[in-house]
Amino acid sequence: MTTIEIDHTSRWFGNVVAVNDVSMTVGPGVTGLLGPNGAGKSTLINMMGGFLAPSTGKVTLDGQQIWRNESVYKKIGIVPEREGMYDFLTGKEFVVANAELQGLGGAEARKALATVQMEYAQDRKISTYSKGMRQRVKMASALVHEPSVLLLDEPFNGMDPRQRMQLMELLRRMGAEGRTVLFSSHILEEVEQLASHIEVIVAGRHAASGDFRKIRRLMTDRPHRYLVRSSDDRALAAALIADPSTAGIEVDVTEKALRIQAVDFGRFTELLPRVAREQGIRLLTVSPSDESLESVFSYLVAA
């Protein structure tokens, strides 16, 4: 049982704060690190992997400081996001080299290659591999020493659906074996399918933490904004504001539209068409105006 502990950790680059006073504990099982691009997920993973010093705070592995401590790599396996990986080697040579650097040999390398089902292409040069194949060989290189902690930075990027499923299956299995698996992603569905526990990072801050049901609820329960055009905006506005599912309605004169803020998503989606029908109003446009991932996440920061 291995646990990574992040304790009031911040990291800044010059004037830019990439990670802002984050505290979290990552234990056995699969944890998803969710957040939009540029939220600080990679910075956080780099600190957990010992490639970046925290500006303040502590990042430890079972109580041992990770930064400047090579001995942690006996327990940690890392699958980096970057593609650079000794392209002039064959997949097998690459994994064998990684095994040797762990003090192991060919037998462990063969086992790791079998685990990721890359034996069929192990004698080809890495430069000829597809993105999914590279990802799997990276996985094999991280698995040779059967680490108790596996850190993966955006592991599903560029994978086709079948490869994605295979990798998810593998990670699920490793989590079930009691290993501590942490992966980052900016796609909620990906995280939801795989992670039993989710940590949400937005703009460098720890926005939410919990199982996927809790995160999903937070995301659907947030206030939704809609832009609505109809045959009679003011009559529609009057009828809608009477219901508690709306928190505010603005008549945008220049756009000739209503800007509606709904607080109860489920109820509002049912209310709008019913009210329009009862009042004999025709709906011309109904469009959500803040469905971008960033706005969904930034709501979570406030939650």
Add this chain to the structure above:
Amino acid sequence: MYDPTVARLTYRALLGRRRAAILFVLPALLLVIAAAVRMFAGADDQIASDVLGGFAIATMVPLIGVIAGTGAIGPEIDDGSIVYLLAKPVKRPTIIFTKLIVAIAVTMVFSALPTLLAGLILNGNGQQVAVAYTIAALVASIAYSALFLLLGTVSRHADVLGLVYALVWEALFGSLVPGARTLSVQQWSLAVAQKVAGDGAVTSDVGLPLATVLLVAVTVAATWYAGQKLRALKLAGEE
């Protein structure tokens, strides 16, 4: 201190890249020049010394040193593949030391060996000129490798900086400005060669004791510092 796996990866990275061609071109050029000079001028100790000092030691050795020294680590840091070395329970100074050994070996093979051959072609080792310059090349290989390995560790523009150092400082200032010569690997290595060669065949502006101290100091300090830099190497993400 020496990790055979790191060494193997470094050799393959160094010799497998396109720029490795320069490692073969420069020595070939030296041998062609040597052969041509011998054909047209005959065996002459002074001319042999001029060719070996002016081209082999002043230009070829530092250039080979730049390619081997910065190439032993720079590209890995650039493309991020060094992460596979760093994420292992291997001491960072061991990684640097191993890469230094590889860089020294490559620089020696591609600079000292051709220097010896060129010297033999030029005057058949008269006045020990060939051996003296070969020893200079061997000594310089060590210091250059350490210096350029450090450069490759700290800068993303290591090869350009290395070329500027090799060509502008060593080749140009080193031959024109007397003061610059005291701080020149080339002159330090020539001080060693001077001791070996017959009277007046090889000259250096630096005394042997000072040269020895500086050679050892630069090599040790650069290697130590590169190890420290690698321990604190930040593999900043794309963010």
